[in-house]
Amino acid sequence: MSTTPAFAVRIWSAIGHAFAVYGRQWPVFIGLVVMGNFLNFIIAWLRQQAAATGATPLPTLLVIPLYLIGIVVSMWCYLAMYIASDRILQQTPASFAQNLRAVRGKFWRYVGVTLFVVLLMMAIMFGGMLPAIIMRALVGNAAQPTASPGALVMAIVATLAMAAMIAALLYLMVRLSLYPIVIAVEPRGATGALRRSRALTRGAFWRTLGVCVALGLCFAPAIVLMLLAMNVQDQTIRNWPLYIAGQVVSLGLNPLIMIAGVIWYHALKARQEAGTSTTTT
DSSP: OOOHHHHGGGGHHHHHHHHHHHHHHHHHHHHHHHHHHHHHHHHHHHHHHHHHHTTOOOOHHHHHHHHHHHHHHHHHHHHHHHHOOOOHTTOOOOOHHHHHHHHTTHHHHHHHHHHHHHHHHHHHHHHHHHHHHHHHHHHSTTTTTTHHHHHHHHHHHHHHHHHHHHHHHHHHHHHHHHHHHHHHHHHOOOOHHHHHHHHTTTTOHHHHHHHHHHHHHHHHHHHHHHHHOOOTOOBBBBOHHHHEEEHHHHHHHHHHHHHHHHHHHHHHHHHHHHTOOOOOO
16 A cells, blocks of 8 residues: 555645655755756757857757757656655665666666657647648638638638647646656556556546646746746857756756656555545546
8 A cells, every 4th residue: 555645635735745755865866857957958058158159069960869868868867766756655765876777677668658658649739730731721722712611611620620639638648647657666568557547547637637737837937947048049048047047946846746746646546546436537
């Protein structure tokens, strides 16, 4: 049975409980999140230096491998944070190196499922936008009057398709939100992790959506600071103090958000084990 207290079922209490878990091993969490973001910070610094000195931008053959390595390291460290959070909740905390080693055997499964989910969402987005693309092509055709009944029907279809796309993406985001945690803490395969996430969130759709929104709002300050610090057009940094402040806030909030996700997973797991069910969906 899970050792998570019952109050963790409440959205904001889950976040509050995450502070207590964070405090028990904060050096481990900070170390993991710094390691996961270090290479991305170096890439941003190199690009900024090239822009400031007018030097030739970093060659694509160098940037792409660096980005890919950065993504791999980030995903590895994030999975390790899920494992570290679960171990603390189970009263078996581990060291920085032990949590990193525990990712072996799980990492590529995590990558594969993540790619599948991303491709699935991209397919849904394409399907939702397709009627709008067709409508724009028809309206742009001089032979097709913009006020014709056909154009009006296409506009209605495009609007409905966009609404359906948003609903489908929201549904998938919530129902599949726990698969990284399932991969991290349970001995399940790729499809098993997806099925487990759907099973845990069944009957708790709106609560889980509330958790996702609350955690997103917690991370908003870091995003705002980094957006204010960067030039959107060329992705260079125009204000280093703001950018560093955003990185510091991100370093502090990333583990907290991931710990809260693990707490929510345990709350839903305890709810399922207890045989309770709700009809919030």
